[in-house]
Amino acid sequence: MLNRVVLVGRLTRDPELRYTPNGVAVANFTLAVNRTFSNQQGERDADFINCVVWRKPAENVANYLKKGSLAGVDGRIQTRSYDNNEGRRVFVTEIVADSVQFLEPRGASQGQGNDYFGGPPSGGNDFGNQQNPNQNRSSGGFNDDPFSNDGKPIDISDDDLPF
Amino acid sequence: MLNRVVLVGRLTRDPELRYTPNGVAVANFTLAVNRTFSNQQGERDADFINCVVWRKPAENVANYLKKGSLAGVDGRIQTRSYDNNEGRRVFVTEIVADSVQFLEPRGASQGQGNDYFGGPPSGGNDFGNQQNPNQNRSSGGFNDDPFSNDGKPIDISDDDLPF
Amino acid sequence: MLNRVVLVGRLTRDPELRYTPNGVAVANFTLAVNRTFSNQQGERDADFINCVVWRKPAENVANYLKKGSLAGVDGRIQTRSYDNNEGRRVFVTEIVADSVQFLEPRGASQGQGNDYFGGPPSGGNDFGNQQNPNQNRSSGGFNDDPFSNDGKPIDISDDDLPF
């Protein structure tokens, strides 16, 4: 069923990288996502959202992100539970990231070249597991913008503004 | 910052409706969202995701959804904490729904008429807080489908299939 | 960079299935997504959104969805252009679906068993390309709901309701 999450926020601390017994990489990190509205005290609260990422992107996260880095996450919500050392059942809600995007400007990672993110060897600012790069023949622009009416009087109506 | 969640799943039990001291409605419910892949044992696990919704849509949820109902949620992740009655700090991660969509077929709610959801007085199958119904003049369709080549030989290339 | 789309709507007509020269399946369909708000005339407009899906899920879409079917789509926006038979450049914006979910109730596809969707041989109501089924050990629930205060007076504040 549908389960999709997209976040942009900052790492609250350096990511933690581990490996399973079989050598599969896992990285954990927490994203502080500032709310877009203020609370009663006029402050902007944040949500602190735990994220997990596996395999290659896990290593990229560990290598190129650190406390304070601005990052985007595309993933799904996962719930699980485990018994802690006091014999209590603990319930966990976290985001399993399909891909993590590094959103720091070039300077922040001393990269160079014409890519936003100078980091990973392979070039590119996105750490993803097998994506779905499907149909994309002649990637073109977009046109016929109804607003780009060349010199003719503008025609924007108010019809569509319900509140 | 960006924080967006979209879910489709089934209510694990009837929603709970309450009111704040000021009379504002809040509904809580949990969505079981079946995973789209199987685990090692060949079973489909589910994620159990707590949701909150406020005001009018809260009342609609309480009135038209029940245990087992299929529903869609569009919202954001919220984290909070509180001290429980043992003096322990409890951390909560939940979804604050901006809108909840009822996805049961008409029959399921004995509704009628030409709306999918026969429920709410106002008609419509969606419970939302103030949406952003912006520009939408002549709502039209889409056209010039590259695939609708009238009688001419099909032309789909394999260029775009990287794996 | 981030590019994520989630839709729930109804097919405007039967999906079209084709194959590339290399035998890769592609299905095209249009989703009518009713808006959640009414226009000036009190009517609910719809958006008509073109979707493409590749490989196995393409065949599932062709086999199990038809005009009017309620479906969910998780994908990304793609823009491309091509020259039509009048030598005009045509710009296309469409959704490339990573996965398509069949949201019709069981009866609608004469299925049976304890799966929501009785359709595909493999069982399951979701047609997806290689998903990212990562960490998901003991799938558990969620707990310590601040609202489940056992018999104690309810404590919901109005603090958080800014408008």
Next chain:
Amino acid sequence: MLNRVVLVGRLTRDPELRYTPNGVAVANFTLAVNRTFSNQQGERDADFINCVVWRKPAENVANYLKKGSLAGVDGRIQTRSYDNNEGRRVFVTEIVADSVQFLEPRGASQGQGNDYFGGPPSGGNDFGNQQNPNQNRSSGGFNDDPFSNDGKPIDISDDDLPF
């Protein structure tokens, strides 16, 4: 019905700001969203996605974003049509943004203070129409991370790695 889009990309040119006869602001801009995978030629294509935003956020977009700015968009897909000056029906697919987030680092807009975006008078790096700032009492962190096992041997299994 569900219709949700989240994008992060760069403006292909300066945004265009206009006003309806009633004085409502509308801004148009196109986002270039680089794909996360390469094409057959080893290049990263981009999708060029037209966006519209209304009212106050429209003015913020016009004031604080320009060609090349990195921005996040949270919105919905809209389709419409109009007749162009050759009497042809043109179909448009675009994103109506509920909110636009400015993702440039502080320096890029000569701002200051402890907010990421020093721009808008009201402070804050997000331009949104009326959001849904609901329940958010004691915004706290997150804890009980199953991975933060203090000095005890790590326990990550491979159970969950299906491919």
Next chain:
DNA sequence: TTTT
């Protein structure tokens, strides 16, 4: 050219 559109669905319920």
Next chain:
DNA sequence: TTTT
């Protein structure tokens, strides 16, 4: 503590 979970839904079909």
